[in-house]
Amino acid sequence: MSGVLRLDAATKEYPRTGVALKDVSFEVQKGEFVFLTGASGSGKSTLLKLLSFAERPTRGEVKVSGFSSATLRDGDIPQLRRRLGIVFQDFRLLTDRTVEANIAFALEVTGTPAAAISPKVGRLLTQVGLASKATAMPHELSGGEQQRVAIARALANDPFLLLADEPTGNLDERATRGIVQLLREINALGTAVIMATHDLSLIMRSGYRYIELERGDVLYDGTDARRLARHQ
Amino acid sequence: MRLAIREALLAFRRAPLLSALGITTIAFSLFAFGLFGLVAINIREALRAVEDRVELRAFLVDGATEESMSALLGDIAAFPEVREVGYVSPDSALARSREELSEFRDVFDASVLPGSFEIRLNDDYRDPVAVQSLADRITSYPDIEDVRFGQEWVAKLYRVRTISVFVGTGLGIVFALVAVMIIGSTIRMAVLARAREIEIMRLVGATNGFVRLPFLIEGLLKGALGGLLAAALTWATHTVVSRSLFETVFFTPTQVMIGVLAGAAIGFLGSLLSVGRHLRAVWRDA
Numbered sequence: 124m125s126g127v128l129r130l131d132a133a134t135k136e137y138p139r140t141g142v143a144l145k146d147v148s149f150e151v152q153k154g155e156f157v158f159l160t161g162a163s164g165s166g167k168s169t170l171l172k173l174l175s176f177a178e179r180p181t182r183g184e185v186k187v188s189g190f191s192s193a194t195l196r197d198g199d200i201p202q203l204r205r206r207l208g209i210v211f212q213d214f215r216l217l218t219d220r221t222v223e224a225n226i227a228f229a230l231e232v233t234g235t236p237a238a239a240i241s242p243k244v245g246r247l248l249t250q251v252g253l254a255s256k257a258t259a260m261p262h263e264l265s266g267g268e269q270q271r272v273a274i275a276r277a278l279a280n281d282p283f284l285l286l287a288d289e290p291t292g293n294l295d296e297r298a299t300r301g302i303v304q305l306l307r308e309i310n311a312l313g314t315a316v317i318m319a320t321h322d323l324s325l326i327m328r329s330g331y332r333y334i335e336l337e338r339g340d341v342l343y344d345g346t347d348a349r350r351l352a353r354h355q
Numbered sequence: 356m357r358l359a360i361r362e363a364l365l366a367f368r369r370a371p372l373l374s375a376l377g378i379t380t381i382a383f384s385l386f387a388f389g390l391f392g393l394v395a396i397n398i399r400e401a402l403r404a405v406e407d408r409v410e411l412r413a414f415l416v417d418g419a420t421e422e423s424m425s426a427l428l429g430d431i432a433a434f435p436e437v438r439e440v441g442y443v444s445p446d447s448a449l450a451r452s453r454e455e456l457s458e459f460r461d462v463f464d465a466s467v468l469p470g471s472f473e474i475r476l477n478d479d480y481r482d483p484v485a486v487q488s489l490a491d492r493i494t495s496y497p498d499i500e501d502v503r504f505g506q507e508w509v510a511k512l513y514r515v516r517t518i519s520v521f522v523g524t525g526l527g528i529v530f531a532l533v534a535v536m537i538i539g540s541t542i543r544m545a546v547l548a549r550a551r552e553i554e555i556m557r558l559v560g561a562t563n564g565f566v567r568l569p570f571l572i573e574g575l576l577k578g579a580l581g582g583l584l585a586a587a588l589t590w591a592t593h594t595v596v597s598r599s600l601f602e603t604v605f606f607t608p609t610q611v612m613i614g615v616l617a618g619a620a621i622g623f624l625g626s627l628l629s630v631g632r633h634l635r636a637v638w639r640d641a
């Protein structure tokens with residue numbers, strides 16, 4: 124197994140709010156599924172921002188695929204982003220265009236040849252189970268369906284790593300289970316997944332590795348679900 | 356590229372008023388250049404016609420000796436400004452005056468007109484400063500009574516030309532700066548209108564160049580449109596003046612092209628200067 128990402132004593136300090144992450148070190152292997160948890164403000168989103176190079180570590184190193192925070196120039200970030208999929212709690216769809224146009228957009232703006240776009244959009248919609256909603260507008264979909272569109276968009280450029288920041292935070296239990304199931308399917312096809320969540324029961328049921336943060340520190344990194352049961 | 360052009364055109368429809376304002380300001384900038392440029396080239400035309408005729412006439416004092424006159428003739432001929440110098444005797448001067456102004460025949464009396472030198476100038480020395488300096492040098496000879504040339508109105512034409520060049524350039528630059536600022540704020544509007552798209556573009560890995568391109572194209576198009584408008588306005592002015600006042604010359608097609616390109620450059624510059632800043636303000640990365 125080879126590592127898709129590694130943090131090496133990564134520290135993120137914001138000018139006004141202080142240290143958001145302290146000396147965080149861990150590695151994720153190809154095709155792994157890792158949960159990220161911890162109280163509000165513990166640094167989950169900050170960690171994902173470091174991984175997507177939306178922020179640079181103040182100290183230490185973040186390495187994603189071949190890209191290192193120590194050497195990567197800002198101009199090269201788009202090249203990394205094309206190999207990542209990123210989804211958020213609030214979906215971030217373009218509300219003025221259809222589901223298929225939302226997905227096509229990601230392909231258009233990254234230089235996919237026009238002829239390849241439509242078939243690719245069709246495949247992605249099928250993969251996320253929305254083939255019948257291609258021409259719907261985002262507001263005509265349920266929250267769970269909107270998140271599926273966002274996931275299809277994130278998969279457009281065949282990422283090796285999917286970063287999900289509380290993707291089920293706005294969803295009810297049923298929709299949550301559906302999204303997690305979808306992420307597991309994607310993971311099964313070889314894409315590593317890192318998903319931040321407050322939902323401890325999700326982690327416990329999965330038995331997957333999880334990293335628990337507390338005020339910017341890694342409190343726990345492992346697969347012991349019984350710890351979480353005690354937390355609850 | 357096609358996507359970028361489509362987005363650029365869409366921006367016109369999103370903010371038509373501000374777009375029109377940007378185009379108009381660029382047009383005014385270039386119109387100012389154009390109008391005063393037109394004045395300048397037409398004065399240059401006029402001067403060229405006049406300059407061919409610019410000559411000095413140096414009047415000799417009474418009683419200058421033949422020797423000193425021919426020495427003086429040699430001196431004057433040796434000045435670099437002088438193409439040709441000839442002596443006009445009092446008699447022939449009188450004869451010519453009589454011919455040209457036959458009705459004033461009585462006024463002329465042989466004793467009134469002294470002998471004089473008629474001096475023609477080389478092409479490069481026909482501007483007021485050069486002519487004046489030559490005149491001063493010649494006047495300093497004791498045998499010369501007075502030197503005359505059409506100094507006043509030649510100088511005046513030159514001054515009008517200089518002023519029009521300065522005023523045109525000044526106004527043009529002021530308008531160009533205003534245009535750059537207005538284009539900058541239309542770009543701001545356009546960036547804000549597309550904030551969501553830009554955010555997603557960045558998220559999925561569109562390059563910075565790709566994100567900027569539609570805005571740069573938008574600026575370029577507006578600038579070129581402003582340039583065309585300015586060319587049309589200048590042409591209209593030229594036509595009206597030619598019809599109603601006097602014949603004027605217009606810019607060459609190459610000069611008009613340069614004007615339109617200058618407009619495109621102003622528009623492009625306005626976008627380029629503002630797009631980076633405004634993009635940074637809207638992107639919310641995660």
Ligand SMILES: Nc1ncnc2c1ncn2[C@@H]1O[C@H](COP(=O)(O)OP(=O)(O)OP(=O)(O)O)[C@@H](O)[C@H]1O
Nearest residue numbers: 137139140143161162163164165166167168169170
């Ligand atoms: N852009 C920012 N500027 C300054 N401080 C920030 C910024 N983003 C996050 N922080 C700080 O970093 C700390 C961690 O925030 P972060 O968003 O990573 O927490 P989180 O674990 O994602 O919380 P939540 O569960 O509420 O989403 C917080 O104290 C926050 O104030």
Ligand SMILES: [Mg+2]
Nearest residue numbers: 167168169288
């Ligand atoms: Mg968060």
